[in-house]
Amino acid sequence: MEWxxxxxxxxxxxxxxxxxxxxxxxxxxxxxxxxxxxxxxLTGLFTLVAALWYIAMDAPDVAFTxxxxxxxxxxxxxxxxxxxxxxxxxxxxxxxMVFPAIAVILAGVAILYAVGSIPGFGDPASPANASVxxxxxxxxxxxxxxxxxxxxxxxxxxxxxxxxxxxxxxAAAVGVMLLLGFGERALGDPAxxxxxxxxxxxxEIDHHVVLRVATKIMIPLMFLFGLYVLFHGEVGAGGGxxxxxxxxxxxxxxxxxxxxxxxxxxFPAAAMRAGASAGVLIYAGVGVINMLNGGAFLDYxxxxxxxxxxxxxxxxxxxxxxxxxxxxxxxxxxxxxxGITAIFYGFAGxxxxxxxxxxxxxxxxxxxx
Amino acid sequence: xxGLEFLNIAPQRFAEQAxxxxxxxxxxxxxxxxxxxxxxWAWFLCVGASAFAFWMAVVLASxxxxxxxxxxxxxxxxxxxxxxxxxxxxxxxxxxxxSGMAVLTAVFSGxxxxxxxxxxxxxxxxxxxxxxxxxxxxxxxxGDAFNAFVFLEISxxxxxxxxxxxxxxxxxxxxxxxxxxxMGTIGATFYLIGVGFLYAATGTLNMxxxxxxxxxxxxxxxxxxxxxxxxxxxxxxxxxxxxHQWLPAAYSHAPSMIVVFLSATATKASVxxxxxxxxxxxxxxxxxxxxFMAFVLAPLSVAGILICSMQAAxxxxxxxxxxxxxxxxxxxxxxxxxTATSAGVSAALFHLFNHGVMKAALFMAIGGAAIxxxxxxxxxxxxxxxxxxxxxxxxxxxxxxxxxxxLTAGFLSKLRLIQSLVAADWGWAAAVIGLSSxxxxxxxxRIFEVVFFRSEPEGGSAVREAPVxxxxxxxxxxxxxIWFGIDATIPLGLAESAAGAxxxxxxxxxxxxx
Numbered sequence: 001m002e003w004x005x006x007x008x009x010x011x012x013x014x015x016x017x018x019x020x021x022x023x024x025x026x027x028x029x030x031x032x033x034x035x036x037x038x039x040x041x042l043t044g045l046f047t048l049v050a051a052l053w054y055i056a057m058d059a060p061d062v063a064f065t066x067x068x069x070x071x072x073x074x075x076x077x078x079x080x081x082x083x084x085x086x087x088x089x090x091x092x093x094x095x096x097m098v099f100p101a102i103a104v105i106l107a108g109v110a111i112l113y114a115v116g117s118i119p120g121f122g123d124p125a126s127p128a129n130a131s132v133x134x135x136x137x138x139x140x141x142x143x144x145x146x147x148x149x150x151x152x153x154x155x156x157x158x159x160x161x162x163x164x165x166x167x168x169x170x171a172a173a174v175g176v177m178l179l180l181g182f183g184e185r186a187l188g189d190p191a192x193x194x195x196x197x198x199x200x201x202x203x204e205i206d207h208h209v210v211l212r213v214a215t216k217i218m219i220p221l222m223f224l225f226g227l228y229v230l231f232h233g234e235v236g237a238g239g240g241x242x243x244x245x246x247x248x249x250x251x252x253x254x255x256x257x258x259x260x261x262x263x264x265x266x267f268p269a270a271a272m273r274a275g276a277s278a279g280v281l282i283y284a285g286v287g288v289i290n291m292l293n294g295g296a297f298l299d300y301x302x303x304x305x306x307x308x309x310x311x312x313x314x315x316x317x318x319x320x321x322x323x324x325x326x327x328x329x330x331x332x333x334x335x336x337x338x339g340i341t342a343i344f345y346g347f348a349g350x351x352x353x354x355x356x357x358x359x360x361x362x363x364x365x366x367x368x369x
Numbered sequence: 370x371x372g373l374e375f376l377n378i379a380p381q382r383f384a385e386q387a388x389x390x391x392x393x394x395x396x397x398x399x400x401x402x403x404x405x406x407x408x409x410w411a412w413f414l415c416v417g418a419s420a421f422a423f424w425m426a427v428v429l430a431s432x433x434x435x436x437x438x439x440x441x442x443x444x445x446x447x448x449x450x451x452x453x454x455x456x457x458x459x460x461x462x463x464x465x466x467x468s469g470m471a472v473l474t475a476v477f478s479g480x481x482x483x484x485x486x487x488x489x490x491x492x493x494x495x496x497x498x499x500x501x502x503x504x505x506x507x508x509x510x511x512g513d514a515f516n517a518f519v520f521l522e523i524s525x526x527x528x529x530x531x532x533x534x535x536x537x538x539x540x541x542x543x544x545x546x547x548x549x550x551x552m553g554t555i556g557a558t559f560y561l562i563g564v565g566f567l568y569a570a571t572g573t574l575n576m577x578x579x580x581x582x583x584x585x586x587x588x589x590x591x592x593x594x595x596x597x598x599x600x601x602x603x604x605x606x607x608x609x610x611x612x613h614q615w616l617p618a619a620y621s622h623a624p625s626m627i628v629v630f631l632s633a634t635a636t637k638a639s640v641x642x643x644x645x646x647x648x649x650x651x652x653x654x655x656x657x658x659x660x661f662m663a664f665v666l667a668p669l670s671v672a673g674i675l676i677c678s679m680q681a682a683x684x685x686x687x688x689x690x691x692x693x694x695x696x697x698x699x700x701x702x703x704x705x706x707x708t709a710t711s712a713g714v715s716a717a718l719f720h721l722f723n724h725g726v727m728k729a730a731l732f733m734a735i736g737g738a739a740i741x742x743x744x745x746x747x748x749x750x751x752x753x754x755x756x757x758x759x760x761x762x763x764x765x766x767x768x769x770x771x772x773x774x775x776l777t778a779g780f781l782s783k784l785r786l787i788q789s790l791v792a793a794d795w796g797w798a799a800a801v802i803g804l805s806s807x808x809x810x811x812x813x814x815r816i817f818e819v820v821f822f823r824s825e826p827e828g829g830s831a832v833r834e835a836p837v838x839x840x841x842x843x844x845x846x847x848x849x850x851i852w853f854g855i856d857a858t859i860p861l862g863l864a865e866s867a868a869g870a871x872x873x874x875x876x877x878x879x880x881x882x883x
Contacts, residue, residue: 107598111562114594118569127572127582132449139450160443160452164507164519167396168526171500174403175530178493277400277496284397287389297389299445 012056019053034089036082044075057121060237061150068245073340076252080347145318146234146325154239155325159298162328163283165241166335173276173339180346182269208257215257222250230333231326240329244336251341260348272342279335283328290324300324376424377431384428388441388454391425391464392507394418395471399499408491412479415495419471422506426468430461434866440512448512449575455512458870462718462863463509463641466725470633471502473842477733478626480836484740485624486534494534497527498630505638514564514650515574517642521560521606524638525553528631532623538743545618552605552615559602566595567650580650593657599646600661607639609666609703610673613696617680620692621745625736628688632695633729637721640702644714647706648871659709667707671801673700678808682815686745690812691731694771697805698724704801705786708793715868716789720782722860723853727770727779730846734764737835737843744831747816752825753832760835761820763847770850772813773806778853778860 026046033039047070054063119126136149136157144152154162226246233239255263287297295302303320304312312319377384398418405411433439433456441454456464478498482491504524511517529550535542568574570591571582583592601612608616616636620628651658674697681693698720705717735745737760742749754761770777783802790799835843853860 107559110594110597114566114591117588117590118566127570128568129572131572132574133572135450143446156444157446157451158444158515161516161519164516164523167500167503168519168522170400171497171523171527174493174497174500175527178490178497178530179533274404277403281397281400284393284400287393288397291386291389296442296445297386297393298443301445 016053016056019049019056022049023053034091036085036087036089037079040075040078040082043078044071047071047074061239064237064242068242068249072249073245073252076249077340077343077347080344084347084350143318144321144325146322148233148235148237150237151233151239151325155233155328156300156321159300159328162332163280163287163298166280166283166332169339170276170280170335173273173335173342176343176346177273180350182273182342182345182349212257215253219250219254222246222253226250226333226337230329233329234322234325240332241336243329244333245340247333247337248340248344251337252344255344255348260345264345267341269342269345272338272345275334275338276342277335279331279333279338282331282334286324286327286331298324298328303327376427384432387425387428387432388439388456388510389443391422391429391468392503392510394421394425395499395503395506399496399503402492402499403496405492405495408482408488411492411495412475415478415499416472416475418499419468419475419502422502423465423468423472426461426464426506429456430458430465430863433458433461438870449573449578452516453512453575453577454510455577456510457867458863459641459644459718459867460509462722462867463638464506465863466722467502467505467509467634467638470630470725470729471498473729473733473845474498474626474630474633476842477629477736477839480740480838481625481736485538485626487537490534494531494624494626497531498626500527501525501531501630501635505634508638509641512576513574514567514576514579518557518561518564521557521642524635525557525606528627528635529553531627532619535623535627539622539745541618542622545615545622549615549619552612556602556605556612559598559605561602563595563598563600563602566591566598570595576645576650580652583651589657592651596646596651596658596661600643603639603643603646607636607643607703608696608699610669610677610696610700613673613677613699616696617689617692620695620732621686621688625732625739629729629732629736632691632732633725636695636699637725640699640717640721643703644706644717644871648714662707662709666703667795667798670700670704670707671798673697674704674801674805675808678805678812682808682812685747687747687750687816688732688735688745690747690816691728691735694809694812695724695728698728701783701786701802701805704798705789708790708795708798710789710793711868711872712789712792714872715864716782716785718864718867719785719857719860722864723770723778723782723850726846726849726853727767727777730763730767730843730850731771733839733843733846734760734767734835737839738832740835740839741833742831747819750816750820750830750832751823752820752830754821755825756830757832757834759840760832760843763840763843765817765821766847766850768813768816770854772809776851776854778850778857780854781857781861 023046026042026049030039030042030046033042047066051063051067051071054060054066119128123129136153140146140149140152144156146152226243229238229246230240230243233243251263251267254266286300286303290299290302291297293302293305300320300323301309301318303309303324309320383390395418398414398421402411402414402418405414429439437457439454439456440448441456442448443452443454445451447453475495475498478495482494486494501524504520504522507520508517508524511520529546532549533542533546536546564574567579570586570588571579573579573582586592605612620632623631647658647662677693677697677700681690681697684690684693702717702721702724705713705720707713738750738753738757739745754765766777770779773779773783783806787799787802790796790802834840
């Protein structure tokens with residue numbers, strides 16, 4: 001069995017081990033650092049290394065998601081939340097760390113105890129590869145008719161899970177809108193509009209002609225790439241989730257360079273709120289249509305009434321599956337893009353409040369950067 | 370079986386889709402509520418969708434009673450390839466409890482939100498509530514271990530924010546919500562790690578399939594560790610002592626609507642998953658599991674019952690008293706489950722149902738009072754029975770039921786609990802429940818003394834009678850507390866068939882007392 005070979009004999013194992021050591025080191029640095037900005041930057045780094053690791057394990061879909069969600073959007077939102085709080089954490093007294101430390105050590109010991117009985121990575125005889133996993137590989141092309149098995153599992157075989165995950169994004173957006181609002185404070189007071197997001201940046205922005213011009217070129221390309229990822233998910237790595245995140249990042253970059261109020265004029269908060277719920281409605285709506293046509297919920301073979309399905313797909317096509325997957329991926333993209341943008345609006349819209357509060361409190365509590 | 374079969378009037382094709390519709394209905398309504406033009410529309414959607422879910426749950430329960438276990442293949446892919454909704458009597462009972470409580474909470478929410486949350490945010494609150502409802506219903510219906518994780522998240526994410534919305538009236542809601550967010554996320558992560566181990570060992574995510582494959586495995590290690598992670602994660606979510614610390618603060622500072630619904634359903638859905646894993650996924654007679662129940666679950670339940678009852682007895686705030694009592698009551702349920710007998714599980718489920726009915730009524734009455742009274746201190750409720758007789762009488766009935774007074778629902782289920790413990794030769798455990806009831810007499814007596822016998826303060830009590838839309842669901846619950854105390858056919862029938870469904874016909878030998 002080659003996966004039990006010594007570390008040095010197998011370069012890919014060595015590579016994996018090196019990445020793992022890096023991950024552990026970054027985690028320690030995140031825990032030790034009291035500067036929140038440093039911690040956030042390190043979490044971004046952590047995700048990128050993790051994404052590399054997933055690539056090394058031949059899981060490009062997971063790596064892609066990790067990179068755009070963890071490295072892109074989470075980092076941005078964490079930065080936004082630091083903007084609203086302070087920049088360093090209070091030291092924790094050692095006595096308060098005793099119980100968490102015991103819990104963490106116990107969990108670690110339990111995992112190490114079980115690791116021995118977990119099959120080797122890539123072992124073709126392991127339960128995960130031998131039973132349901134092999135069924136997916138063998139049956140996808142026959143039953144769903146698309147080449148990317150990962151997309152078939154996510155969108156079709158386990159499409160109900162994906163509906164649930166889209167709902168989680170929707171619920172998170174609803175939660176942030178409840179607590180922080182829709183960024184309406186940034187627009188509400190015309191006198192303060194210009195200071196939305198970052199007053200210093202807005203002052204200086206005219207010196208950054210290169211940045212502005214470059215962003216103007218970049219954003220359409222990002223949109224285009226987002227749409228490519230959305231519609232290319234059937235054949236390659238990608239899909240609605242990643243596409244939604246890329247579209248949201250394009251909007252966030254726009255807000256960072258041109259100011260929040262400019263972005264909110266083009267993409268109003270109300271539209272983002274509507275988009276977040278419309279996406280889930282599209283996804284669940286596809287399922288309801290399937291039920292009306294006599295199938296089970298999310299059985300895309302019943303996307304069209306049976307005679308139409310026959311006419312559209314010919315002898316061995318899967319028209320219902322194709323159109324159904326595209327439709328639900330569009331729903332996922334709508335919810336993720338609008339939901340994340342709404343979350344960003346919620347955080348960034350609070351920035352003027354914080355800026356004015358900081359100014360009135362004096363330099364010791366203002367930005368230290 | 371459930372006395373509501375007359376509601377099972379859906380056409381056959383419609384009834385076949387009930388397992389999906391019961392979740393999809395509230396989900397679609399949640400999206401629509403967020404888009405609703407005004408708070409009236411959102412409230413209307415909320416009541417309508419909850420009622421629809423309840424109707425579908427009734428259809429499901431009567432179908433299960435008629436034809437046994439219902440399996441519904443999501444996406445038309447049979448398990449284990451696709452995700453399966455597997456509805457047995459246990460799932461049906463929880464679906465009925467959750468959706469029924471949702472209808473009452475939805476009716477209650479209209480007037481209650483009015484005073485607690487600014488009106489432009491009502492659609493979002495109703496949307497979040499319906500999302501949580503869909504999540505809890507999916508959680509108790511799914512037969513897939515990973516799908517259960519997704520629903521666990523759906524039912525929690527919005528709730529964290531909605532608890533924090535209590536911060537407008539009581540700033541302590543913010544740290545409470547943050548603590549719950551951290552603890553809940555740790556719980557969900559532990560559950561997911563456990564599912565990961567099960568998947569590595571069995572190669573499948575379908576619960577029934579996992580159960581079928583476990584006996585064929587040569588090594589038990591990842592199964593043991595998987596079980597440990599899953600149970601710890603769920604115990605956090607179910608607020609089993611000592612993992613309950615998030616609950617008292619979250620329940621005492623959240624908006625009333627959220628507390629009413631959560632206290633009746635949320636921790637109970639996690640108790641459902643614990644029962645599901647202990648009985649269906651892992652074999653109840655498995656050595657590791659028997660040892661776990663006798664030497665870990667039972668002692669922790671006892672500690673939780675006694676310590677939290679005492680904390681309830683000394684706390685000065687009325688909602689926190691009730692929250693601590695909730696943790697103690699969860700202890701009753703896990704203690705009976707730990708006996709691993711059919712009678713024990715059935716008594717636990719019976720008490721769980723009744724506890725939902727009484728706690729919802731108690732928090733609803735407090736929520737009704739909170740329309741005029743911002744404070745939650747018990748002393749500020751002095752003489753409240755004189756200024757708000759209807760609200761406080763219903764409160765009193767539910768409090769008697771919590772105590773276990775004869776002719777209330779609480780009496781019958783507590784009796785069942787004690788009987789099942791004695792039958793399992795756990796006499797000491799029955800004594801613990803008796804002792805905790807004595808402490809209960811103390812804290813319920815304290816509330817009674819203040820509310821009913823103390824004279825109003827100078828200038829009259831600040832508590833006013835709750836509006837009709839609150840009194841209506843409140844009195845329905847109060848009457849249910851008496852009705853089920855005299856004629857317990859409905860809850861007892863549900864609990865017994867649910868316990869029968871998961872424990873099988875064979876009587877399991879009771880685990881030895883620790």
